[in-house]
Amino acid sequence: MSDAADTKYRERMATKKQVVDERIARATIERGVLILMKGNGKGKSSSAFGTLARALGHGHRAAVIQFIKGRKATGEYLFFKDHPQVNFHVMGHGFTWETQDATKDRDAALAAWAQAEVYLQDPNYHFLVFDELSYMLKYGHLEPERVAKALAARPAHQNVIVTGRTMARELQDIADTISIVNDERHAFRQGVKAQPGIEY
Incomplete structure (x- = not known):
């Protein structure tokens, strides 16, 4: 030069x-922030779990609730489930097109949200991940007003990440950070099979 x-x-x-x-x-x-990870691209949950690892690196206590994933063989569950600073809940029954049972899906959503409200009232938790919570609002299993009210009333230092393709207006109105992950190309549409360590 x-x-x-x-x-x-x-x-x-x-x-x-x-x-x-x-x-x-x-x-x-x-103060803590509410982060929404939305959009139709791949990487929303991956971003949330990357941030979870960052929070744990600073010694923060954390909790995860997965609202759709119904299996416990995902890489994130296998990695974080035994961490002493993480409470990890897989509370869904799988994707709605798999269950095809609205009552079962709604009951699972209500149970998962009841657990979420416990953490949202506990100042000992600094970081929460509500993975795919947005679908529970989209499908009408949870009332967006109830969810937004609990998120807004959480302890002042508490950070929360919510993931899902679409976000209810009530959540966007109170969010501090909203990131959109766009889908420009995806291997699945090229016939590449979902694989452990990448998709789950």
């Missing part, structure tokens, strides 16, 4: 640093 190019680069980075430092200085609020 020439001297002129090096000087220009350093000036550009100095300007960028000033902008970033000013943004950091303005962020003075300390």
Whole structure:
């Protein structure tokens, strides 16, 4: 790199640093956040579990509730189930097109949400993952007002991630961060079979 190019680069980075430092200085609020991971792309739950690993690295106590997945052979369950700082609940009966039983699905959703409300009232838990909770609202198994009210009333330091393709307006209205994972291409549509360690 020439001297002129090096000087220009350093000036550009100095300007960028000033902008970033000013943004950091303005962020003075300390509290937990509600994060919604939505969209039709792959990676919403993966992002949530990556953040779970980060929280555990800081010694935070955590809980996970999976609202749809009905099997306990997923990689995330096998990895986190014995961690002393994690309570892991697989409370669904599988995908709705598998069960084809609205009453069974609704009862499972209500039981899972009752457990979620216990954690949302417990200040000992710093990080919660409600995996695929959004589908329970979409299919009418849970009332969005009840869910939003409990999320809004949680302990001030508590962080929550909710995953699912679509999100009820009530949750989006109170969310701090909303990320959209888009589907540009997926191996499944090319005939590639779902595999452990990637899809589950």
